[in-house]
Amino acid sequence: MIATQNPAIITREAIDELVLVNLEKKDSPLFLNEVGARIWSLLDGQYTVSTISTIIAAEFDADLPAVQADVIEFLARLEAMGALLT
Amino acid sequence: MAAYRLPNRYQNPDLRLLAAILSGNQHPRQIPQDQWQSLLGVAHQHNLLPMLVWVVKRAAPELVVSELWEPAFTSVRQNALRHIWLEQAQRQVNRAFNEAGIAAVWLKGIALAVTVFPQPALRPMADLDVLVPYAERETALKIAESLGFVFDEPPNFVEAALQDTKQDYHYRLMSGDIYLEIHYRLINEGEIPHTFDKEAWFFSQVDTSDENLPILKPDAFLLHLCAHVVIHHGEETATLSQFHDIHRVLTNTTIDWAFLIEWAAKLHWSYIVEYALTITEALFQTPIPEGTFEQLRARRLPDENILRILTLQGRGANLEFVLSLMRAMPLVDQIRLLRQFIFPPRVYMLKRYSIKPGHPVWVYYPRRWLSQAMVVGAWLRQRAAWWRGLRK
Numbered sequence: 001m002i003a004t005q006n007p008a009i010i011t012r013e014a015i016d017e018l019v020l021v022n023l024e025k026k027d028s029p030l031f032l033n034e035v036g037a038r039i040w041s042l043l044d045g046q047y048t049v050s051t052i053s054t055i056i057a058a059e060f061d062a063d064l065p066a067v068q069a070d071v072i073e074f075l076a077r078l079e080a081m082g083a084l085l086t
Numbered sequence: 087m088a089a090y091r092l093p094n095r096y097q098n099p100d101l102r103l104l105a106a107i108l109s110g111n112q113h114p115r116q117i118p119q120d121q122w123q124s125l126l127g128v129a130h131q132h133n134l135l136p137m138l139v140w141v142v143k144r145a146a147p148e149l150v151v152s153e154l155w156e157p158a159f160t161s162v163r164q165n166a167l168r169h170i171w172l173e174q175a176q177r178q179v180n181r182a183f184n185e186a187g188i189a190a191v192w193l194k195g196i197a198l199a200v201t202v203f204p205q206p207a208l209r210p211m212a213d214l215d216v217l218v219p220y221a222e223r224e225t226a227l228k229i230a231e232s233l234g235f236v237f238d239e240p241p242n243f244v245e246a247a248l249q250d251t252k253q254d255y256h257y258r259l260m261s262g263d264i265y266l267e268i269h270y271r272l273i274n275e276g277e278i279p280h281t282f283d284k285e286a287w288f289f290s291q292v293d294t295s296d297e298n299l300p301i302l303k304p305d306a307f308l309l310h311l312c313a314h315v316v317i318h319h320g321e322e323t324a325t326l327s328q329f330h331d332i333h334r335v336l337t338n339t340t341i342d343w344a345f346l347i348e349w350a351a352k353l354h355w356s357y358i359v360e361y362a363l364t365i366t367e368a369l370f371q372t373p374i375p376e377g378t379f380e381q382l383r384a385r386r387l388p389d390e391n392i393l394r395i396l397t398l399q400g401r402g403a404n405l406e407f408v409l410s411l412m413r414a415m416p417l418v419d420q421i422r423l424l425r426q427f428i429f430p431p432r433v434y435m436l437k438r439y440s441i442k443p444g445h446p447v448w449v450y451y452p453r454r455w456l457s458q459a460m461v462v463g464a465w466l467r468q469r470a471a472w473w474r475g476l477r478k
Contacts, residue, residue: 010174013205014166015140015159021170029167 003075004045004085011040022082030081035060039074043084049075092368100128101326102369108137108330109370114146122154129158132326136162136208166207172196173206175264176214177298182229188222190300191292193269193310194331197301202334210327213258213265220285223270227257235259235266273313275394284353304339305346311335312362313355317395326369332362333370343375351385357392405465427458 012019018037020030032040035056042052053068060067078084096102104125106112117125129138139158143150150158176196183190195211203209218226238258255271272285291306302310315321315328335341350359360382366372394410408427412420430438432447439450 010170012166012170012207014162014207015136015143015205017163017166019163019166019170019207021167023174031163 001049002045002047003043003049003078005040005043006083006085009083020078020081020083025081028081030077030083036074039071040078043078092365095321096365096369098128100124101132104128104132104134104138105326105330105369106371108134108141109333109372110141111371114142114149122149126154126158128326130161133210134327134330136165136210137203137330140204140208161210162207165210166205168211169199169206171264172211172214175261175266176216178233179214179216179230179266180298180300182233183216183218183226184297186225186229188218188226188229189289189292190226191217191289192299192301193217193272194314197299197307198331198334200299201301202331202338209331213267215267215269217269217272217285217288219289220270223257223268226268226270227259230257230259230266230268233261235261238265272310273318275317287349287353304335305342305349307339308332308335308341308346309350309353309355309359312350312359313353316358316362329362329366329369332366333372336366336372336374343378347378347381347385350382351387351390354387354390356382356386356390357395361395405461428455430454 006022008023010021010023012021014031016034016037018032018040020032020040022028030036038059039052039056042055047055049071050068053064053071056062056071057064057067075084100121103112103117103121107114107117107125126135126138129135135158139150139155139162149155173196176192180190180192193215195209196214199206199209199211216226236259238260255274256267256269259266259268270285272288288302288306288310291303292300293303294300301307311328311332315324315332346359347356350356360379363372363374363378367374408423412423415423429451435441435447435450435454439453441447441450
């Protein structure tokens with residue numbers, strides 16, 4: 001599966017976090033930590049979930065299966081707030 | 087070199103230490119652990135909490151992991167969200183002004199946040215400030231109202247009184263929790279009678295490289311910030327963040343100093359700029375080119391009203407501001423405003439003192455009279471000090 005950022009989502013840096021806001025759902029901002037922000041940056045329509053997980057596992061020195069599960073869960077949260085075009 | 091001793095209000099050790107940390111002149115690891123609580127309190131009071139987190143996290147990340155810092159991170163997140171909502175409103179208003187052919191320039195927070203701060207979320211903002219040509223002010227007001235903005239209620243009775251005087255300078259509107267100030271005069275200069283059209287000059291100094299956010303070019307931006315902190319409301323309400331703004335403009339933009347000095351003199355602001363830069367330099371060790379202060383003094387025009395600015399410094403400045411407002415009013419309006427000061431409307435008291443529903447309002451009146459008496463006392467003491475100084 002390839003997931004892509006919804007360009008209507010507004011983002012703002014907050015020190016080392018990234019704030020995501022869907023203007024149509026003002027009450028549901030999402031605050032991403034460094035890992036979440038990195039995953040978000042990879043959602044440019046080029047990478048599959050599997051590739052993103054591999055990149056994250058390598059960059060943050062983490063166990064790939066655990067990362068893959070976390071990425072899937074994270075993408076589900078993004079989708080729920082309308083942050084993805086799939 | 088600067089000619090003034092740093093006024094007492096800026097001598098607070100925590101305030102000076104905070105300024106030194108923010109400007110990189112004091113490493114956070116050298117601060118004793120038990121001092122952070124008071125430093126964070128001062129940073130909060132002066133709207134500098136997000137910048138303090140940013141600087142300390144970069145210099146000594148191990149320091150910001152304790153619970154003590156959690157409110158600071160919350161503040162940063164809230165600022166980031168608030169910036170998004172303010173930016174949306176700003177773009178909507180700017181677009182509507184553009185379509186109506188109104189030349190608008192965005193001032194202060196929204197302009198500073200995106201130009202001289204590492205991240206917009208690091209510059210807390212209470213409202214949006216936009217300057218429009220005087221002749222277009224009514225059209226701008228109608229446009230803002232058509233976008234859902236309404237006059238801020240309950241009105242601050244001082245600001246309401248301003249509407250009927252020559253010192254009238256802006257409309258204050260709100261939509262939800264977004265406040266929009268439409269300025270049609272750049273600075274409230276009280277009674278200073280200047281024939282020079284300052285607003286026209288500032289409109290000739292607009293940077294339109296971002297069509298969504300026309301802002302002042304750095305030299306004009308700096309002049310405005312200096313005038314705003316020193317005279318607009320009087321220095322009594324000034325915060326460290328306002329001098330930090332000046333510090334950031336000085337260290338993150340290129341200033342044409344000859345041009346700045348020339349226009350500081352022409353605008354009758356040479357003393358204002360000299361004073362604001364003096365405080366900024368003393369607090370943040372901001373590099374000011376050699377000879378700047380001497381040139382500002384040398385270029386000062388004979389009719390620049392320094393006395394008016396002196397009255398707005400230190401304690402009692404708020405009262406001085408109100409007195410200058412009253413001098414421009416007919417006697418009957420002066421009496422009405424005085425009565426409102428002593429017995430403010432109930433809606434004002436509820437907002438000013440954050441009185442919870444069900445609590446009696448009358449008990450807050452003695453508290454107000456006491457605090458107002460202290461302000462008058464401070465003003466009288468300062469006046470007496472000037473007279474003693476003038477007689478020497």
